[in-house]
Amino acid sequence: MQEYPVLRVNAAERNKVALNTIIINPKFVDGFVWVKIPSYIKDNNFRFIGIAEVTNGDAEVKMYDTVIKDPYHPWVKIQFNFLNQKPGYHMYKLSFANLNTNFDTISVYMGYQYQMDNPEKPYDYMAKYRTNISEE
Secondary structure, eight states: OOOOOOEEEEOBOGGGGGGGOEEEOGGGOOSEEEEEOOTTSOTTTEEEEEEEEOTTSOEEEOOTTTEEEOTTSSEEEEEGGGSOOSSEEEEEEEEEEETTSSSOEEEEEEEEEEOOSSOOOSOOTTHHHHHHHHHO
């Protein structure tokens, strides 16, 4: 049985998301990514309301039923197949509503670099050199 590492990333303010970015290889995805919420978002005062990809503008991701927020722990569990799986950098905004007020929301961000094992290369400048060496 193949064991998968648990994918986890720390959510942070937008200007600090680069410090918390992780690299994800599709061979090691077990189906979920766990996002740790900062401690200043108190579990009993805030409710998770949505997630949106903000890498290339705001694109709302419809996954309200697939995101699990544990009310007793600072974690959000997201099904990975709903996130962008194209090679490259992706950043998401997670929004929370303050239960004590009607209008206050707070957002934190998570980022990841999705990386394939053998990404396609537009050219291989060493192919001719490797062919010559293997023939010798």
